[in-house]
Amino acid sequence: MKKIMFAAIIVVAAAMPARAASEADFKAAFAAADSAEKDAGRLRNQWTTTEAALAAAKKAAEAGNFDQAVKSAQEAEALAKASIFQATSEKERWKDLEIR
Numbered sequence: 683m684k685k686i687m688f689a690a691i692i693v694v695a696a697a698m699p700a701r702a703a704s705e706a707d708f709k710a711a712f713a714a715a716d717s718a719e720k721d722a723g724r725l726r727n728q729w730t731t732t733e734a735a736l737a738a739a740k741k742a743a744e745a746g747n748f749d750q751a752v753k754s755a756q757e758a759e760a761l762a763k764a765s766i767f768q769a770t771s772e773k774e775r776w777k778d779l780e781i782r
Contacts, residue, residue, distance in 0.1 A: 703748040711755035712739055718762035727769035732761040 715736060722728045735758035742751035 703752040705743070705748055708739070708743050708748045708751045708755065711752045711759070712736075712743070715739070715755045715759035715762060718759050718766065722762045722765040722769065725766060725769040727765045729761055729765045732758050732765065735761060 715732075719728060719732055719736065722732070735754050739751045739754035739758060742748070742754055
């Protein structure tokens, strides 16, 4: 009986539509992405792909497509964090490649 009930809950949960993103969701995602991009700028390692994702997020939000805007903002945040990782890891790793 417990297995049937669990399976029914899983089926119902999977059938429920995903919640649509709101303007507030976009603003939060964009703020996080923008903050990460500013951190990357302080490290002098901003990627052009991050800027493109931020621009795509703004454009989608202006069109009222907040699902796509949030997705683009989250992509921009991930790219900015990757550029931060690159900058901090390469700050010292170049020494490992130096010919001695």
